[in-house]
Amino acid sequence: MHPIRSRDQLSPNVWRLVVEAPRIAEIRQPGQFVIVRRGPGAERIPLTIADADPDAGTISLVIQAIGKSTTDLVELEPGAAITDVAGPLGQPTELIASGHAVCVGGGVGTAVVYPIAQELHRRGVRVTSITGGRSREWVMLERELGEAGEVLVCTDDGSYGRHGFVTQALEDVLAAGDVDAVYAVGPVPMMRAVAEMTRPLGVHTVASLNAIMVDGTGMCGGCRVSIGGETKYACVDGPEFDAHQVDFGMLADRLATYRSFESEAMERRGPCRIGLRKPTAAAATETVVAS
């Protein structure tokens, strides 16, 4: 059992759970993930380890409540426990050792690039983080990213930071011509757009692929992705790959496998009980500052 130490809301549908998992907290590396099963009967779902505190024996999981399983998870109150947390799984991020790195996070993907930015900064790499959301309340982890370097915030509606998509901000950063690597995590269209932007420039670009998984150890093959025309398993070969080699069309397609099932399951379940507590723009900032 893995008790939940704390929970806070990062955006209207994204929560952060700090969960007891001492062994994983001790050995995890940026880019790795865990498979979580809330309890008997629940689905196994992969979640990136957003942060870890080896002394406290905890890991942070940032969860976007989009389906039944994720909504069930974020509804767990501090003090309740997750039955199964397995990991750390996947290959750690291959990080550059010096120079200038850009970490691009779209939506909940920001939680995945955060540990990468943190580790790059620790290594002495100059980090520019770009994060974005629909509007101000969807922007998350700005303060945490700020500890690793410069942060550029974008909102689609211009309600906070720069008006526009993260890719537009990236274009400006790339224009300086000193970027050695880009780490991009977010919705498939965002990662694809980033890859297309850096490809002609020859800038090394890494994407983290959120494929569908069951076991996370290579035994089901459900997470197969096409990398440079070769089938790879996101769980054991990834989850991060050279973005210029990724077949994003296939990834998006396979991610849609259970879409109708997911909406039915969500309908049966009913809406998120704590989701009603949508933070206002100001409240969202407070939550982040308070955490």
Next chain:
Amino acid sequence: MTDKPAITQKERMQIGRVAMPEQAAELRAVNFREVNLGLTEQLAMLEAERCLQCPKPYCIDGCPVRVNIPQFIVRLREGDMAGAAASLLDDNALPCVTGRVCPQETQCEAVCLRGKKGDSVAIGHLERFVADWAQTHPDALAAARPLSTARTVAIVGSGPAGLTAAGELAKLGHDVTVFEAFHAAGGVLIYGIPEFRLPKDIVQAEVDRLKAAGVKIEPNAIIGKTYTLAELRERFDAVFIAVGAGLPVFMEVPGENLKGVYSANEYLTRVNLMGAWNEGADTPILHGQRVVVVGGGNVAMDSVRTARRLGAAEARIVYRRGHEELPARAEEVHHAEQEGVQFDYLVAPTEVLGDEQGWVRGVRCVRMELGEPDASGRRRPVPVDGSEFEIACDMVVVAIGTRSNPLLTATSVGLEVNQWGYITTDENGMTSIPGVFAGGDIVRGAATVILAMGDGKRAAASIDAWLTGAWPPAVDVPEAAVASAAEA
């Protein structure tokens, strides 16, 4: 003991083999309840009378774990149920499992003397009867806990090899911890073999019996990730690696990444381990209406019969060899046929076809003919030129085998593997690292539950010798005379 009069050998020979009561095909094809209902006590007693109690019982040699078959059968027919159960459990850590999934027809029953003239004794059915009795009468079998040796053993993997070794080692007083990557113990017994063939509460009861005997189980522990082999070796006096051959093999044909194409591992794991067969389960599963399962082993039969139960109007096996070459247990093939599964023999897919939305819409196939025998001794299928045709379908399950998973081996310095990634061991089951043993599919390649159990039992004997300073082991436990190449 009963005082019924003994019957003569001649009278025994007159008794015909009893039939296993089973759910009617049309009923069971739409539910997940167990197909075989088990013998009644009356049927079991009658069948037990058929055993000739051969002075030289070949059946024992035919069993990979060397169950003393005549002994448990004679106790059964004498009415000594507890004695029969004790005898069986002494030889076999998972008799409820093997009584259901062993390919007896190629093992114990293949060499049963009665089979020379008529039908062999239904050893598997009798084993299941006695094992099920034992499971429902735990108090009759309360064995004294052995004295602790204070020696510790880590077992990696809780499938048939790991659980068998765990049971044997616990019986000898060793302190055993089993590490399992999934959230529940049982390996292929819970993720692979379906409910209708091996109910999960039966497996759980076997696991619980091992726990009661002192075996500790640590779930969610992936060796190679959560802990390294080196860490285990440091913490424990010996390690047994029994991780199986867990990686799915795909066909390597175009279209295999379309939506609606599953590995048998994924399909069966979703349905069995994750309970996706229950309506309203959290874990989703596609309900194909026209399902093609590629392969001819037990896993293929499990997949196709599962698809039928999940509502497939058309569920077919596509196999590149003929009926005679099917590696599956005869009973599974027979049951699949009864349940309306169609078989396309001498057919191999060359491409999976998709629609504009990226969903499977069919399989392009080529007809095969059997040529010269290959390395396995089976006649090699050769494509027939110009014989291409299409089978329309909305789901494909690839069940053509599994291979070694490098997750553990790749992170284990000094652990020798062969060119296919299987761990190499010496005649005592020890790997290139002293004190680290291996067995089951990760050594022999994908095989059956019972062969893995045989490996587990032999490894336990070696490990015991290693732990107690009686190394090298004096008595070699012989491998069964009869081995099946069928898939687990």
